[in-house]
Amino acid sequence: MQHSHSAHYSSEDLSHLPIPELSVVLPVYNEEENLIEMHRELVEALVGISHEIIFVDDGSSDTSVAVLRDIQSQDQNVRVAVFRRNFGQTAAMSAGLDLSRGKVVATLDADRQNDPADIPAMMRKLDDGFDMVCGWRHQRQDGFLFRRLPSIIANKIISSTTDVKLNDYGCTLKVLRCEVAKQIKLYGEMHRFIPAIASWVGVRIAEVKVNHRARTAGISKYGISRTFRVILDLMTVKFLLSYSARPIQLFGSIGMISGVSGTLLALWLTMERIFFNIALGDRPLLLFAILLIFIGLQFITVGLLAEMQTRTYFESQNKPTYSIRELIQSEPAD
Numbered sequence: 366m367q368h369s370h371s372a373h374y375s376s377e378d379l380s381h382l383p384i385p386e387l388s389v390v391l392p393v394y395n396e397e398e399n400l401i402e403m404h405r406e407l408v409e410a411l412v413g414i415s416h417e418i419i420f421v422d423d424g425s426s427d428t429s430v431a432v433l434r435d436i437q438s439q440d441q442n443v444r445v446a447v448f449r450r451n452f453g454q455t456a457a458m459s460a461g462l463d464l465s466r467g468k469v470v471a472t473l474d475a476d477r478q479n480d481p482a483d484i485p486a487m488m489r490k491l492d493d494g495f496d497m498v499c500g501w502r503h504q505r506q507d508g509f510l511f512r513r514l515p516s517i518i519a520n521k522i523i524s525s526t527t528d529v530k531l532n533d534y535g536c537t538l539k540v541l542r543c544e545v546a547k548q549i550k551l552y553g554e555m556h557r558f559i560p561a562i563a564s565w566v567g568v569r570i571a572e573v574k575v576n577h578r579a580r581t582a583g584i585s586k587y588g589i590s591r592t593f594r595v596i597l598d599l600m601t602v603k604f605l606l607s608y609s610a611r612p613i614q615l616f617g618s619i620g621m622i623s624g625v626s627g628t629l630l631a632l633w634l635t636m637e638r639i640f641f642n643i644a645l646g647d648r649p650l651l652l653f654a655i656l657l658i659f660i661g662l663q664f665i666t667v668g669l670l671a672e673m674q675t676r677t678y679f680e681s682q683n684k685p686t687y688s689i690r691e692l693i694q695s696e697p698a699d
Contacts, residue, residue, distance in 0.1 A: 624661020
């Protein structure tokens with residue numbers, strides 16, 4: 366089996382091969398102790414399903430790459446992408462989705478806490494008319510204070526902020542159709558927001574209970590510090606979902622409220638000065654009114670600039686502002 370060392374990796378190089386039914390994407394970072402067993406469990410779970418397994422090594426500093434090379438040499442269904450350095454789990458997930466060729470794509474962690482045996486049932490759930498099936502770790506095997514409690518809070522905040530209500534946004538185990546996977550663009554730490562990002566194109570999402578196992582080897586890469594980064598990314602996702610194609614409605618609304626409030630306050634102070642001879646020189650309200658007016662002008666200006674950038678973004682790439690699920694029409698007559 367030849368290994369490609371090209372700087373650019375593409376699934377087009379394998380276009381002559383049959384398209385597998387399933388692509389399994391696993392980001393890997395320092396999981397040398399879990400990879401062999403993870404691969405064995407995947408192979409057992411996917412018996413009877415044509416598949417490819419894509420491991421994306423995110424700049425591991427242990428022997429993960431060497432282990433993955435050995436696995437690939439023994440299983441022609443395995444593909445391994447090795448990052449030049451650590452880019453983060455979101456980048457690894459994005460690379461795996463880009464490289465996937467299957468009609469259906471499954472994502473899961475390589476730490477063996479997700480159970481590969483859940484994948485076939487999740488694939489069958491797609492046949493019920495869903496575009497994405499998300500795992501729900503209803504009996505999560507993690508510590509309560511530093512893992513489960515922050516996750517519970519984050520799930521409630523994300524569900525109330527986005528249009529997708531899920532019990533477990535943090536579960537990496539997901540199964541989605543290829544056409545959905547190819548439309549998802551991930552940045553920052555947005556891999557946990559895949560359902561919300563996918564909702565922009567109008568996908569049908571289901572959530573099913575899955576088995577979650579305690580970590581038996583390796584060290585967890587998650588910490589309480591991620592909570593703050595998640596909040597910032599959530600703000601980005603909310604903006605992209607609600608206002609990416611109409612930013613003036615967000616910035617303009619804030620600007621109008623601020624500007625109108627400042628103008629009304631300034632008019633009131635002017636009336637007090639003219640009709641009631643009340644001095645304004647020592648009144649902070651005058652400065653506050655002027656500040657509100659300038660803030661309003663700034664927000665409206667930012668909104669107009671954002672509108673120009675939005676048009677450049679969509680028009681320069683011929684990027685549609687819509688997504689068609691199905692086109693129903695008559696065939697042209699001969």
